[in-house]
Amino acid sequence: MDFTLLVNYINVVFREIWQRKFLCLFAFTFISFAILVVGIFWPSKFEISATIYADNQNILKPLLNNQAAQSSVQDQTKVVRDMMHSPRILNKVIEQIFGLDSFETAEEQGQFLNILRSKIKISRLGAGYIKIAYSDKTSMMSYRVINSLVDTFLKSSSEEQKSESREAFLFIDNQVRQYKDQLVLAEERLKEFRAYNFDGRDGDVDSSISRLRSQLEELKISLDEGKITVTSLKKQLLGESEYSSQQFKKSVYSERLNDLETQKHALLLSYTDDYPDVVSLTYQIEDVKKSIRDAAEKEKNSGSKAKVSASDEGAVLNPLYQELRSRLSTVYTDIKTKEKRLVALKKLKDSEYERRKRIAERGAEESELTRDYKVTKRIYEDMLERKEKARLSMTLNIEGQGVTYRVQEPALPPLNPTGLRFLHFVILGPFLGLFTVIGLVVMYVLLDQRIRFSEKLQTLDVVTLAVIPHVKTPFSKRVIRADMIICLIVGSFVMAGYIGLAFASKMGLL
């Protein structure tokens, strides 16, 4: 907005005010007096504040550990507010200031208590610092109330701390007992369950089944081997006769001859031929040779026979045959034994399967019991530890070591009332009246659509031939002068009345 336009606007506004001078004067008078009246009835307020320091070492903090939310300083402000607003403390304050039975009815006392509560303002200043402010009509009353309030709060807080720590200990002690009972119960349940559960564990059954399986496999292989051995032995037995022939005897003698000759040669290395042992051996060799010749003779005479029977001369039991028969019998016995064992192992395996089913069925029950037991045990141990902390905290509080509040800034009696005072209203009235009137006229000029500036005509497509200034005739000048005198007189009366009313009010004449 350029300067000329601003000047034009100011001129227009003052012209509008002058055109409505009496209305404006009335509005000015009304607003000024209204503010003065508000100022007369505006209550004086004497606000006093005290600062207390809240120690953040809350008794529950170490006790609650991480299991519960820890109280912060913000919460502390709330705690202080709740406590100070509580009827218990406020009633004590009322009793201290106004004495006992100062109110006729409980309702009156309740109403006063509410008023008192609304005047107490508690706010957080910084870490741990809490401001308590109180405002009343007189300085002395404010001072007495705030001192009484802070003292009562501090005493009550200390008592409450002790009571709180005792309650915390009792609570935790009670909890410990309850958890102990629960733990014993869980332990008994688990014991009972295990006492009646012979099936063992999953791992045991699995290893047992695995072992049985491998045994069964081995047994089956062994049985197959046995059966093959039987077949083989049977074949061998068919090829062998039960009794042996002369040829067999001859071969036995030949073997004996070889032995004797070996012994004789060995002796001859050390002795001569006439050494008795050598001589004896020579005779024995001769006898054996004779027996061989006899056997050959008999063999020749009897001719060659395929089978030697028991009735045959010189037939003796065939040792190989006997051996084979013996081994066959042993293998048969072994197979029978293994078959029996196989059946037994299979039964055992089936029973192990059954056992595993039973274990699986009871596993869920066992795990629940175990979990109950473990959780209860952990909580119980934790609670036991906390109980000891609670005991320590309680002892500290009883001995006065756990005080959390102290007065940081004591309350001082105020010299002047706070907020708006009567003088402010007296000064404010005419100014606000004047500015309101001007403001309303400015708004009227801005909102009204009628043309007040010749420049606006330039937007039309028509020539503005002339702009005629406001002309004052001698008559209009006289009228203006007269109006001005009237305005001044009325204005003077108004201001005189205003100042008179303000003075009378200040002097207490009203």
Next chain:
Amino acid sequence: MGEVDHFSAEELDQLNIIGGGKKSSKILNIFRELRTQLLKVNKRNNFVCMISSISHEGGASYVATNLASVFALDKSKTSMLIDANLYSPSLEKLIIGDAQVGITDYLSGQNLDIKDIVYATGVPRLRVVPIGGNSEGAAEYFSSDKMLSFIKEIRSRYSDRYIFIDSPPITESSEARILSEIADVVILVVPHARATYNQVESAINIVGKEKLAGLVYNN
């Protein structure tokens, strides 16, 4: 109709009429400028100019009186002011002595001559035709042939006479519209804080741009 005594400076001041003195030189110059512009627009020697306001009490009579006075300042020219403002006639004050009859009496058919309704004023070379006492049915009078012949007659009688018609507000009366038909040029007076932009536009449309000489903003 002879010459009468002229108004003194004080009387002119009282009547809010500009004279040749220093006191009103600023406003006099404004009206002189207005006269120049009007002569530039209309080349005729004795044109008929209607002055109408956008709204009631808009200052049309003031502008018409002073414009006629400024034209009359030239000793070689005369001007005539016809009061056609039925609702707020104000030109009788210029006449020294009594004005018995006026234009409405003449137009209503009374046996009057033109010279009977033309009066000399306290301003040199300025004649006035007052409204008269028969203003009922004025719209019909103004649209009559007699009105046309009246204008023609006073125009033809003096070639150096400028005729100014003080009319009612154009947006509020039909008479002003009828008179604008008779006039050669029209001046619209826009009063301070009494007319909206739309009202001014509407008045311009009523008059028509051909006849409209321009606007005069009256503070």
